[in-house]
Amino acid sequence: MNTLKSFVQDQWVEGREPFATLVNPSTEEPLARTSTNGIDMGAAVDHARAHGASLREMTFAQRGELLKAWSKALHEKRDELLGLAMQNGGNTRGDAKFDVDGAIATLAHYAELGAQLGSLKALRDGEAVQLGRTARYAGLHLWVPRDGVAVHINAFNFPAWGTAEKAACALLAGMPVVSKPATSTALVAFRLAEIGAGVLPRGTFQFLCGSPGELLDRLGPQDVVAFTGSSQTAARLREQLGRRGARLNVEADSLNAAVLGPDVEPGSATWDLFVADVVRDMTQKAGQKCTAIRRIFVAGDRLPAVQEALVDRLSQVRVGDTARAETTMGPVSTADQLRDVRAGIDKLASESQRVFEGKISESKGYFVPPTLLLARDAAAAKVMHKDEVFGPVATLAAASDAAGLVRRGGGGLVCSVYSDDRDFLRKCVLDVAPYHGRIYIGSEKVAGQTLGPGTVLPQLLHGGPGHAGGGEELGSLRGLQLYSQRVALQGDRALLDAIAPEKS
Numbered sequence: 001m002n003t004l005k006s007f008v009q010d011q012w013v014e015g016r017e018p019f020a021t022l023v024n025p026s027t028e029e030p031l032a033r034t035s036t037n038g039i040d041m042g043a044a045v046d047h048a049r050a051h052g053a054s055l056r057e058m059t060f061a062q063r064g065e066l067l068k069a070w071s072k073a074l075h076e077k078r079d080e081l082l083g084l085a086m087q088n089g090g091n092t093r094g095d096a097k098f099d100v101d102g103a104i105a106t107l108a109h110y111a112e113l114g115a116q117l118g119s120l121k122a123l124r125d126g127e128a129v130q131l132g133r134t135a136r137y138a139g140l141h142l143w144v145p146r147d148g149v150a151v152h153i154n155a156f157n158f159p160a161w162g163t164a165e166k167a168a169c170a171l172l173a174g175m176p177v178v179s180k181p182a183t184s185t186a187l188v189a190f191r192l193a194e195i196g197a198g199v200l201p202r203g204t205f206q207f208l209c210g211s212p213g214e215l216l217d218r219l220g221p222q223d224v225v226a227f228t229g230s231s232q233t234a235a236r237l238r239e240q241l242g243r244r245g246a247r248l249n250v251e252a253d254s255l256n257a258a259v260l261g262p263d264v265e266p267g268s269a270t271w272d273l274f275v276a277d278v279v280r281d282m283t284q285k286a287g288q289k290c291t292a293i294r295r296i297f298v299a300g301d302r303l304p305a306v307q308e309a310l311v312d313r314l315s316q317v318r319v320g321d322t323a324r325a326e327t328t329m330g331p332v333s334t335a336d337q338l339r340d341v342r343a344g345i346d347k348l349a350s351e352s353q354r355v356f357e358g359k360i361s362e363s364k365g366y367f368v369p370p371t372l373l374l375a376r377d378a379a380a381a382k383v384m385h386k387d388e389v390f391g392p393v394a395t396l397a398a399a400s401d402a403a404g405l406v407r408r409g410g411g412g413l414v415c416s417v418y419s420d421d422r423d424f425l426r427k428c429v430l431d432v433a434p435y436h437g438r439i440y441i442g443s444e445k446v447a448g449q450t451l452g453p454g455t456v457l458p459q460l461l462h463g464g465p466g467h468a469g470g471g472e473e474l475g476s477l478r479g480l481q482l483y484s485q486r487v488a489l490q491g492d493r494a495l496l497d498a499i500a501p502e503k504s
């Protein structure tokens with residue numbers, strides 16, 4: 001069986017026993033094995049730190065060139081990467097494109113930002129201000145790259161995009177990266193790293209294909225950890241890294257809600273957009289998207305029509321091995337996921353009724369049918385607002401106070417609101433805004449243009465408060481702030497301008 005290696009100190013190295021086995025979740029066939037046992041994590045951190053200065057010395061344009069080269073190299077290997085995502089992630093070809101093309105596009109977006117910033121090496125935050133009697137004595141704020149290593153820990157569901165979106169921001173900001181994918185679906189991330197290692201300069205990118213071991217115990221106050229995964233792991237990392245003073249960004253669970261406004265008529269463009277978005281989010285990547293809609297609130301009196309439309313669309317989903325062209329939804333990614341999703345559906349069903357459950361004809365693999373539940377009483381319900389069931393599952397409910405129900409999720413990545421009534425939208429959007437990182441407004445005016453609330457765009461923030469972890473990634477140049485220290489400079493204006501030019 002193929003043994004995946006880690007890229008540490010600019011060498012590809014193999015870990016020792018025991019190995020974790022990566023499988024094809026459609027067939028349960030073993031694909032590769034990996035381990036990081038025996039890899040010197042301290043040496044990896046030291047190596048990154050030793051090469052940080054060379055990255056910080058580069059201009060934004062030069063760092064952007066690195067991202068451009070990586071993006072181009074990935075594009076050349078796109079078909080191979082799609083194939084790996086289909087094998088190891090249980091992705092349909094469409095799911096695989098979502099992950100791999102997302103990686104390529106996000107690197108390209110940050111490459112372009114680098115080109116725009118040109119010869120600058122650090123970013124100003126706002127305008128300079130006069131501090132003295134004359135304009136000579138002034139102050140300004142500057143974002144400078146942190147003098148440490150950026151450790152990236154990713155979840156199993158986006159091995160390509162997760163690796164690329166984090167690396168793009170860190171490298172453009174000027175921090176060297178140690179990237180660790182989730183072990184179970186690491187095949188795509190491994191290939192992405194192999195391609196990246198071919199174009200990135202020494203020390204700027206290392207890759208751990210498995211457990212991080214004692215890596216995090218080697219970190220200190222100039223280092224950054226960007227984590228995507230479950231709330232439980234996040235809680236452990238907060239404690240571990242809090243003691244060491246390293247900065248931690250958490251992207252965790254989210255009970256994303258979709259709200260249908262009372263004005264939306266069946267058959268209208270807004271209605272069709274809502275139905276398409278909900279079904280896409282439930283089934284794309286078998287519902288294993290952190291941004292997927294988990295709760296559906298119908299604010300008017302159209303609950304029966306919504307249920308009928310969703311059941312009609314869900315019954316057309318063909319679940320099966322993603323190697324077959326007719327399959328429109330694959331399995332969940334691992335045996336653990338299968339167990340957790342089944343248990344989660346049973347828990348949701350304790351306070352709701354199953355109104356749709358799709359069919360599965362496979363005898364092997366980690367398949368879960370698309371499942372729609374109807375809450376008995378969404379205001380009294382607890383599980384639907386608290387437990388993220390990370391599979392092709394959502395709960396539908398009538399909502400007299402939709403914003404109140406949305407807020408019960410305790411903070412989410414994205415909330416989608418579908419309406420063409422400006423008064424309803426203004427109130428609903430502002431009521432839920434403090435609880436979210438992003439709000440998607442679906443209306444007839446944008447119906448033909450949007451990719452839905454589940455697509456994370458590099459231009460906009462990704463993250464959310466509370467339950468969602470409290471982190472922020474992406475948002476174009478905002479994504480660099482995690483890897484930067486904001487410092488106020490005060491002194492002679494001409495000197496400040498020489499040290500920290502405003503323009504390239």
Ligand code: NAP
Pocket residue numbers: 153154155156157158180181182183184210211212228229230231232233234236250251252253254289290388390413463468
């Ligand atoms: P997980 O079990 O928390 O694992 C996430 C990552 O953390 C994996 O790379 C895992 O490595 C690593 N890890 C586990 N224990 C660790 C420890 N003690 N120290 C350092 N790293 C550790 O989560 P998951 O099951 O992969 O992912 C599913 C969850 O991620 C879902 O809840 C989903 O909502 C969330 N998610 C959030 C976002 C977002 O952007 N907000 C995006 C995608 C997914 P191993 O694989 O090697 O164990």
